[in-house]
Amino acid sequence: MTDRTPVPTPGTTGLGACVQAVEALFHPLLRSLRESGDALAPLFDGDVSAAEVLDAVRPHALEVLADAHTVGAGFVVSPGLLTDEEYLLAWWQGDDQGRIPDSIALVQSTDYSRQEWFRTPQRSHASHVTGPYIDYVCTDEFMLTSTVPVERDGRMLGVMGADVLAETVERTLLDTFRAAHATLVNDHDRVVLSSQVHLFAGEPVERAAFATHVPCEGLPFTVLA
Amino acid sequence: MAAVRRRSTRARTAVFAPIGDLGRAVRVEQRLAQAIRSGILEDGERLPSESELAAMLGVATVTAREALVSLRAQGLVTTTRGRGGGSFVTRPLGAADEMLERRVAAMTRVDIADHGIHYATVLSGCAELAAERANVEEVEDLREILPDPTTTDATALRAADTELNLAIAALSHSAHLAREVMRLEMELGALLRLGLRDPERQAELREHHATLLAAIAAHDGNEARALVRRRVRRLLGELAELHARIR
Numbered sequence: 175m176t177d178r179t180p181v182p183t184p185g186t187t188g189l190g191a192c193v194q195a196v197e198a199l200f201h202p203l204l205r206s207l208r209e210s211g212d213a214l215a216p217l218f219d220g221d222v223s224a225a226e227v228l229d230a231v232r233p234h235a236l237e238v239l240a241d242a243h244t245v246g247a248g249f250v251v252s253p254g255l256l257t258d259e260e261y262l263l264a265w266w267q268g269d270d271q272g273r274i275p276d277s278i279a280l281v282q283s284t285d286y287s288r289q290e291w292f293r294t295p296q297r298s299h300a301s302h303v304t305g306p307y308i309d310y311v312c313t314d315e316f317m318l319t320s321t322v323p324v325e326r327d328g329r330m331l332g333v334m335g336a337d338v339l340a341e342t343v344e345r346t347l348l349d350t351f352r353a354a355h356a357t358l359v360n361d362h363d364r365v366v367l368s369s370q371v372h373l374f375a376g377e378p379v380e381r382a383a384f385a386t387h388v389p390c391e392g393l394p395f396t397v398l399a
Numbered sequence: 400m401a402a403v404r405r406r407s408t409r410a411r412t413a414v415f416a417p418i419g420d421l422g423r424a425v426r427v428e429q430r431l432a433q434a435i436r437s438g439i440l441e442d443g444e445r446l447p448s449e450s451e452l453a454a455m456l457g458v459a460t461v462t463a464r465e466a467l468v469s470l471r472a473q474g475l476v477t478t479t480r481g482r483g484g485g486s487f488v489t490r491p492l493g494a495a496d497e498m499l500e501r502r503v504a505a506m507t508r509v510d511i512a513d514h515g516i517h518y519a520t521v522l523s524g525c526a527e528l529a530a531e532r533a534n535v536e537e538v539e540d541l542r543e544i545l546p547d548p549t550t551t552d553a554t555a556l557r558a559a560d561t562e563l564n565l566a567i568a569a570l571s572h573s574a575h576l577a578r579e580v581m582r583l584e585m586e587l588g589a590l591l592r593l594g595l596r597d598p599e600r601q602a603e604l605r606e607h608h609a610t611l612l613a614a615i616a617a618h619d620g621n622e623a624r625a626l627v628r629r630r631v632r633r634l635l636g637e638l639a640e641l642h643a644r645i646r
Contacts, residue, residue, distance in 0.1 A: 306509075340509045341507045344509050345507060348508070371636070371639040371640050371642070374509075374512035374515075375509050375512060376512070377512075
């Protein structure tokens with residue numbers, strides 16, 4: 175999709191530092207989601223109810239939330255797998271780590287299977303980071319949602335995921351990107367953050383206008399300069 | 400640029416009293432810098448010309464010029480060319496502005512863009528509705544809100560600009576919208592108007608007011624909406640520049 179322009183000594187140049195900072199933010203998070211998902215998968219070998227899934231997911235979600243960058247975490251079940259509910263967002267968020275309001279209406283009417291954070295890992299069988307986007311399903315915040323597919327014997331059980339505020343990404347990465355005069359974009363060519371003061375998160379950019387493109391390993395992000 | 404009101408005569412006299420020989424340019428510079436920082440010379444005020452300044456201070460014109468160059472470098476003086484041009488005081492920060500700038504510094508860029516998109520969308524919608532609906536008398540009422548064309552007082556310009564936005568929102572005939580604009584003005588308006596210390600920004604504001612009122616008077620809703628969107632986008636860019644400098 176993009177050329178990896180050779181960087182003289184990755185990690186020592188400004189762009190290398192940018193890539194490293196992005197990977198340092200998301201790789202541990204995705205690893206933790208993958209571990210949680212692996213641990214949860216056997217739960218679906220037999221019949222399972224929403225209450226059983228909630229009980230099983232809770233400690234894993236709280237563990238993911240121990241990463242100070244995250245504001246929400248949980249497991250989202252593939253529609254139709256539970257004995258009692260069609261949909262289930264087993265998701266915890268906020269300082270009190272309470273589960274999101276799971277009104278009957280939300281549980282029954284929200285078909286999240288078309289959401290990018292569900293659909294993309296389902297199709298690619300690989301982890302994904304969605305956003306920045308306005309998460310109107312849960313938080314109404316400008317968010318980046320990391321999700322990994324949880325699969326067993328070729329069956330998609332759901333996604334294990336975590337939310338990071340776009341503001342947190344900015345706070346964590348902006349100094350590094352500013353020093354390198356770099357811009358981070360996602361695979362939809364939307365800005366994640368930029369050293370250019372007039373370029374805001376969420377805005378579309380012309381990738382071709384940048385001379386250097388450095389993709390981030392295993393992430394839908396590219397550092398442009 | 401019009402004459403500026405004067406005050407505090409004794410302190411002012413001291414500012415322009417003859418100066419001794421030693422390190423003259425530096426002393427001229429220091430005295431003026433102090434007067435600007437302390438507020439004896441007001442923000443936006445026009446300084447005497449180089450030759451007037453030299454005569455008042457009892458130094459050579461070249462010495463006055465040297466001092467002005469240094470003041471410009473410190474951002475305490477802005478010089479504009481041409482008719483109505485000259486050197487103008489740009490006071491670093493009023494106390495209120497300082498507080499606002501601390502608020503800007505505490506924001507993230509995500510936050511600035513979020514507020515800005517909201518503000519631009521609501522205000523441009525109001526301008527569009529106002530253009531569709533305003534009658535001759537209402538346009539005249541808007542004109543009366545416009546700031547005194549001679550004033551360079553940032554506070555007066557900010558107040559007039561805010562009131563104009565509220566009056567335009569009222570022409571939408573939606574109380575919800577009017578209240579929303581009031582809320583937005585309190586939340587973001589003051590931050591977007593920080594730049595109005597600068598004479599160039601002041602001229603842009605007047606230009607914007609003139610074209611916007613012309614569009615409203617002509618019932619050109621599309622033009623009114625586009626004008627407001629463009630203007631807010633520009634102000635947002637300037638706010639982002641400020642943020643990058645001070646965060």
